[in-house]
Amino acid sequence: MLDRDINICEVEKNLLKQNKSTGEDDTISELYIVYWDILRDDFFSLLQGIFNDTGTILRNSQHKGVLTLLHKEGENCIKMEDIKLSPIEAVFKNHLKDNLGAHEKCLQTLKKQLHARLKKLEQEAQSAREELKTQGLFQTDLDQEKGKIDNNFTNHKAELEKEFESCSQLIAQAYDKHLTEHIPKLSVLPVKITINVLPKDLKISDVVFAPTDRTKPRVIGAVEGAMSANKDKLVKWPEDVQFILFGPFAKCNQHETEKIVQEVLQNGVTYPDVTVLDSQSMPVLHQSMSPGSEIVIFGEVKFESDLPKKCFAGLYKKEEDQIVDYFICQSCNFKWICRSCMEVCHKGHVIQPYIMNFHPSWACCYCPKNKKCIIRE
Numbered sequence: 174m175l176d177r178d179i180n181i182c183e184v185e186k187n188l189l190k191q192n193k194s195t196g197e198d199d200t201i202s203e204l205y206i207v208y209w210d211i212l213r214d215d216f217f218s219l220l221q222g223i224f225n226d227t228g229t230i231l232r233n234s235q236h237k238g239v240l241t242l243l244h245k246e247g248e249n250c251i252k253m254e255d256i257k258l259s260p261i262e263a264v265f266k267n268h269l270k271d272n273l274g275a276h277e278k279c280l281q282t283l284k285k286q287l288h289a290r291l292k293k294l295e296q297e298a299q300s301a302r303e304e305l306k307t308q309g310l311f312q313t314d315l316d317q318e319k320g321k322i323d324n325n326f327t328n329h330k331a332e333l334e335k336e337f338e339s340c341s342q343l344i345a346q347a348y349d350k351h352l353t354e355h356i357p358k359l360s361v362l363p364v365k366i367t368i369n370v371l372p373k374d375l376k377i378s379d380v381v382f383a384p385t386d387r388t389k390p391r392v393i394g395a396v397e398g399a400m401s402a403n404k405d406k407l408v409k410w411p412e413d414v415q416f417i418l419f420g421p422f423a424k425c426n427q428h429e430t431e432k433i434v435q436e437v438l439q440n441g442v443t444y445p446d447v448t449v450l451d452s453q454s455m456p457v458l459h460q461s462m463s464p465g466s467e468i469v470i471f472g473e474v475k476f477e478s479d480l481p482k483k484c485f486a487g488l489y490k491k492e493e494d495q496i497v498d499y500f501i502c503q504s505c506n507f508k509w510i511c512r513s514c515m516e517v518c519h520k521g522h523v524i525q526p527y528i529m530n531f532h533p534s535w536a537c538c539y540c541p542k543n544k545k546c547i548i549r550e
């Protein structure tokens with residue numbers, strides 16, 4: 174059926190030609206099909222091993238295995254890309270493939286060494302037998318000496334095979350230890366969630382919670398980070414702010430969320446997958462917080478944008494490097510108007526940006542100077 178010097182392409186081609194598949198749909202062959210990409214190389218080195226070592230043809234069951242491996246009812250060849258893996262399966266598949274490959278290579282090297290040793294042993298036994306013949310011994314002595322050589326060979330061979338087995342075991346143990354130490358359980362991996370600042374109707378997504386992160390400091394950190402990126406500083410975080418955890422399937426729109434939060438906090442109503450968090454708890458470890466959850470913040474959290482607007486003329490500090498955006502009001506026909514004045518005193522006027530990110534060296538805003546200001550105390 175196959176040439177002794179088999180190569181992967183030939184085997185694949187030859188096997189695919191043998192259209193004898195029964196279309197059986199047993200679990201084992203399905204498993205092979207799913208992991209074919211992983212098993213392929215090992216499978217062929219196995220085949221190669223079988224042919225090189227003994228020159229025998231595959232046993233019937235193996236033959237059938239090969240065919241079901243490569244055929245599925247009505248199809249010629251199973252392509253890995255046709256099988257849809259979940260994202261987690263794909264991660265495992267890739268790692269498994271790499272790791273299995275590396276360890277298989279290690280095992281193959283050992284196997285090669287074993288075979289070389291066995292071959293040498295057999296040659297030694299053979300030459301010892303040849304030498305016996307030249308010594309002119311009586312038949313009984315000859316048989317006895319031959320027996321000794323055979324025994325010696327058998328024992329040596331068994332020892333080498335035992336050594337190989339124990340090496341394989343050691344590799345497996347080392348790998349098991351490695352995996353145990355390096356693959357954390359899914360429940361203790363960092364978790365990505367959304368923070369919902371309910372009073373501000375603001376959502377901060379992709380906040381990573383490490384297993385040991387505590388609710389309050391982590392949430393405040395995330396809110397501060399997101400707000401300062403929006404140039405709106407967090408200015409007040411009262412002690413009585415509450416944190417309510419919504420599981421991925423309990424999330425709902427802002428209006429419903431607000432209703433549930435009120436019910437939970439004020440009337441003690443319970444909802445599935447909605448938990449009031451202690452500000453010092455570690456939600457990943459204590460509440461098994463799932464990825465995709467939402468932590469809702471309820472309380473009088475204040476940002477700079479919530480405070481009454483103040484004209485820059487009253488905020489200037491000589492020792493600080495302050496950055497101010499200035500605007501022109503075409504309706505009032507003057508420039509150097511600070512952002513707060515632009516938003517309040519010149520609301521509804523025709524405005525244009527003038528100079529952005531300016532570093533003023535005095536309390537500069539022309540709005541009070543031109544007696545248009547309604548926010549300057």
Ligand SMILES: [Zn+2]
Pocket residue numbers: 483484485486510511512513514515538539540541
């Ligand atoms: Zn101003």
Ligand SMILES: [Zn+2]
Pocket residue numbers: 502503504505506518519522
């Ligand atoms: Zn104006």
Ligand SMILES: [Zn+2]
Pocket residue numbers: 484513514515518540541545546547548549
């Ligand atoms: Zn003003």
